[in-house]
Amino acid sequence: MKKLSDFFVGEIGVIAKVDGEPKIKRRLFDMGVTPGTEVFLRKKAPLGDPLEITIRGYELTLRKAEAERVLTTEVKRNA
Amino acid sequence: MLKFALAGNPNCGKTTLFNHLTGSTAHVGNWPGVTVDKREGLYKKLDSPVSIVDLPGIYSLSPYTQEEVISRNFILNEKPDCVINIVDVTNFERNLYLTTQLMEIDVPVVVALNMMDMLEKQGDKIDAKLLEQRLGIPVVKISALKSDGLDQLMQVALKATRTVRKGKTVLENCEISHLIKDVTVALDGQDVADPLFHAVKLVENDELEVQMHPNTIKTVEKFKQTYNNDLFGTDLEALVADARYKYITKYYSPALTKNKKGIQVTPSDKIDKVLTSKWLGIPIFLVILFTIFHLTFSENLLYIGSIFNLPKIDDTQLKEGFNKAVLSCFYDGAVYSPGVILFNLMELITGSVFGFITNLIESAGASTAAVGLVDSVFAGIGGVLSFVPQVVFLLLLLSILEDTGYMARVAFILDRIFRKFGVSGRAFIPMVMGFGCSVPAIVNTRTLADERERILTIRTIPFFTCGAKLPILIAIAGAIARLFGSVNADIITYSMYVLGVAVAVVSIIVMRSTTQRGEISPFIMELPTYRAPSAINLARLVWDKTKHYIEKVFTVILASSVLIWFLSNFGWDWKMVEIENSILSSIGKFVQPLFTPLGFGSQLGDNGWVFVVAAVTGLIAKENVVATFGAIAACFIAGFEGTEEGALEVVTMVSKTGITWQGLIAFIAFNMTTIPCFASVAAAKGELGKGKKTTNTIIFWLFTSFLTSTIVYLVLSWWWTSFIVVGLGVVTAIVLREYNKKHPLPPQSSKQLENLSVNGCNSFTCASCRGCHKYKNK
Known part of the structure; x- marks a missing residue:
């Protein structure tokens, strides 16, 4: 399983698990970051952190610290 | 209804x-x-x-x-x-x-x-x-x-x-549907309204619900002892959220047919690629910010005047008169920025109208006192009224940033930098809004989830110089450029903005290592699609703000101007006296010594109290500072007519008090960092609640402004004092660091909470947790 924080820009994966502090986990769930969903790393901020991802058809930003808790499978480059 | x-x-x-x-x-x-x-x-x-x-x-x-x-x-x-x-x-x-x-x-x-x-x-x-x-x-x-x-x-x-609707849930067929059903029945039996909603929340271990239904939560606790999901363990909150999305994807999503599958590159994405790109993202932000201020108050738009060495208006063959007056609103050796042009036009209008009325009153044979009052009030409100279009223009530019969706990107770009100082990028949005007006900015801090971050942000918002402080800046910078020459008024204005931001950054760092220690809150935010700003929206904003400022001019500022005229023309015996013996001057002289380290205290001699009085009236509304100068100038000089951006008022003050330019800059710094206007204090109180937090915030503002202003005065007057200031700063930093190393925060959140959640506690802090019997049993 690959952490979302280890993604290269342009990579796409399927979320397998979301860990971490309940409050943050709940927030991520509320925003649609749930197991089984496709997640795409769109870009990194100019200083490398936070990240911008596309999920469920919209753009979401989160820090590497939060992305570390998102574990994914089937990671590949978006054609 | x-x-x-x-x-x-x-x-x-x-x-x-x-x-x-x-x-x-x-x-x-x-x-x-x-x-x-x-x-x-x-x-x-x-x-x-x-x-x-x-x-x-x-x-x-x-x-x-x-x-x-x-x-x-x-x-x-x-x-x-x-x-x-x-x-x-x-x-x-x-x-x-x-x-x-x-x-x-x-x-x-x-x-x-x-x-x-x-x-x-x-x-x-x-x-x-x-x-x-x-x-x-x-x-x-x-x-x-x-x-x-x-x-x-x-x-x-x-x-x-007209219909009665019973709650319905999409969790009917999920793994824990029978638990939800049991809890719903139990709550319904207790005559709880909306039993289904509360039941689901109880199952999620929602802290508000757990407090409300301490008995029913036991059913959930009992269930959890025998339950374990492969993916979520006993974290029912996560399980419920996941079940909702699963249901949505399965049953609702088919209603939407997408034209193109997969991830698309929209025009919005193309814009975004440039605006938040690795190398250009931050420079573009700085250029945008500079452009906003340049368009608002530069007297040399795009530096065209300097580049082409254009002639001054007095060097041309133009005759005095209407044409020249209008032309000089747009140009004088350099093209003015739109903000300045708006100001000049408004000043031309108010000046003509007020001049006309004053003449009318004088020719009607009104008493000297009455004429003095009118002069004083006109100088007061006129100085402020002229700024209304310019301030609204600044607000307009800032709200274009909001309207297009760029503001959220600014938070994205700057989060990394701001996190170093101790706040998340999200907190930067209310701070940028502070450049317009502190009141909505302070109210907006509600969107910040972390209490400490909210307090920090509220306290620092006033340091982002708001539109109402613009007149102080421009008037004094103009006067300094006029009197002491060779300094560019624009440079003073820009550097005061920078000073404000610097004070904000330093105070965030200091608070984060003293009273507001704690972890930085997470940054999980939606980035909206870019869109063209809506003309209706912007027009509405311009109308609303103009109305707001004009109302303020004819209420708060008018009343203050009358009051200042009264206090500066009457003595304690309620008889008319010279301004030197007035009530205002005696009050001013009483507090004046306090401001000596700031450069506008006792060293100013007899009339030095005017600066103190202006700063105090500024606590009601910042526009009052320039209005006070106007009203007092009218007392010093009969038939005083401002204003040239309030600079003439300040020039009068300088000639009457002998204040140095260092003192003047310290005076701006004081007004920029001290307690903001009444409206902002009320907004802060509304957000922080009555009591200690608000009181401390006010003390904080007072302390910061005295300190900042003193440093500005000392360093500008005697350059070698900068070594002392830097030295003391370094010592403070080291002391704080060592102290915080020796007294680390009690290990908080993540690790501890993760363990708890494995044991069945879902609440996010222990302090608010009341239901976790497993934890208590340990």
Whole structure:
């Protein structure tokens, strides 16, 4: 399983698990970051952190610290 | 009267809909979190008027941010006759997530599919019939921006109020549906309203619910002892959220047919690629910020005047008169920026009108006292009135940033930098708003989830020099340039803005290592699609703000000017005296020594008190500072006529007091960093609550302004004192660091909470946790 924080820009994966502090986990769930969903790393901020991802058809930003808790499978480059 | 509530995700168009339905002019922006409190208006196109309540945008009905609690409590306690759930169809699944929670409440719900125009533009289609069938809730297609389908929406909502709706859940077929059913039955037996909603929340171990139903939570606790899910363990909150999304993807998503599959590159993405790119992102932000201020107050637009060495207006062959007066509003050896042109035109108008009235009064043979009063009041309000268009122009430029969606990107770009100082990028949005006006900026801090971050942000917002402080800056910078030559007024103005930001940064760092220690809150934020700013929106803003400032001029500033005239013309024996013996001067002289280290205290001699008085009147409203100078100048010089951006008033003050330019700059610094206006203090109190937090905040502002201003005065007057200042700064930093190393914060959150959650506790802090018996048993 690959952490979302280890993604290269342009990579796409399927979320397998979301860990971490309940409050943050709940927030991520509320925003649609749930197991089984496709997640795409769109870009990194100019200083490398936070990240911008596309999920469920919209753009979401989160820090590497939060992305570390998102574990994914089937990671590949978006054609 | 019927009451309809508008509920939906942040930035889904609720406020736009609200404005169209009620004819209101509430502020709209393009970033999540513009509306932070509920507001009401009337819809009058049905047989009888309906009250419409615009609730703050929320992603969920969880209890984690204040807006969520406000919306949730409103729907549960005030029982609106119908909840209109606005769903942004361009962001379908995430918006329906809230719908699945709203429909658990026993209240009529109507789904409004908003942004249909955008969807059609993308070539996507939505099957509203199918969705309606599967949701079991009426569905109406609308476009709030284009006012499409609004009347139909209201008709459907009206019809919905006539039915009684029982809560329904999409969790019926999930693993824990029987637990939800058991708890619902138990709550229903206790005559709890909305049993289904509360049951689901109890299962999620929602802290508000656990407090309300301490007995029923035991059922859930008992269940958890024997339950274990492969993926979520006993974390039912996660399980429920996941089940909702699974249901949405399976049953609701088919209603939406996308034109193109996969991830698309839209025009918005192309813009974004440049604006947030690795190398250009930050420089572009700085250029945009500079451009905003340059357009607002530069007297040398794009430096055309310097580049082409254009002639001064007096060197031309133009005759004195109307034409020259108008031309000089736009040009004098350099082209003025739009902000300055607006100012000049307004000044020309107010100057002519006031001059005309004064002449009229004088020729009617009014007494000297009456003429003095009129002069004083006109100098006061005139100085402020002239600034109204320029300040509104600045607000307009800032709100274009909000409207286009760039503001959210600024948070994205700068989060890394701001995190170093101790706040998240999200906190930077209210700070930038502070350049316009502190009041809405302070109220907006509600969107920040972390209490400490909110306090920090509220305290530092006033350091982002607001529009009302602009007159002080420009007047004094203008006077300094006039009197002491060779200094460019623009440079002083820019550096004072920078000073304000620097003070903000330093105070955030200091507070983060002293009174407000703690972890930086997470940064999980939606980035809205870019869109062209809406002309109607901007026009509305200009109108609202202009009205607001003009009202202020003719209420607060007018009253203060009259009061200052009275206090500076009368002695304690209520007889008219020279200004030197007036009540105002004796009060001013009393507090004057306090300001000696700041450069405008005792060293100024007899008339030095005017600066102290101006600063004190500035606590009511910052515009008062220049108004006070005007009113007092009119007392010094009979028939005084300002203003040239208030610079002449300040020049008069300088000649009467002998203040140095260092003292003048320290005076600006003091006004910029001290307690902001009454309105901001009230807003801060509203957010922080009565008591210690507010008192400490006021003390903090006073302390910061004295310190900053003293440093500015000392360093500018005697350059070698900068070594002392830097030395003391370094020592303080080291002491704080060592102290914090020796007294680390009690290990908090993550690790500890993770362990707890494995043991069955879902609450996010131990302090608020009341239900976790396993923890207590340990």
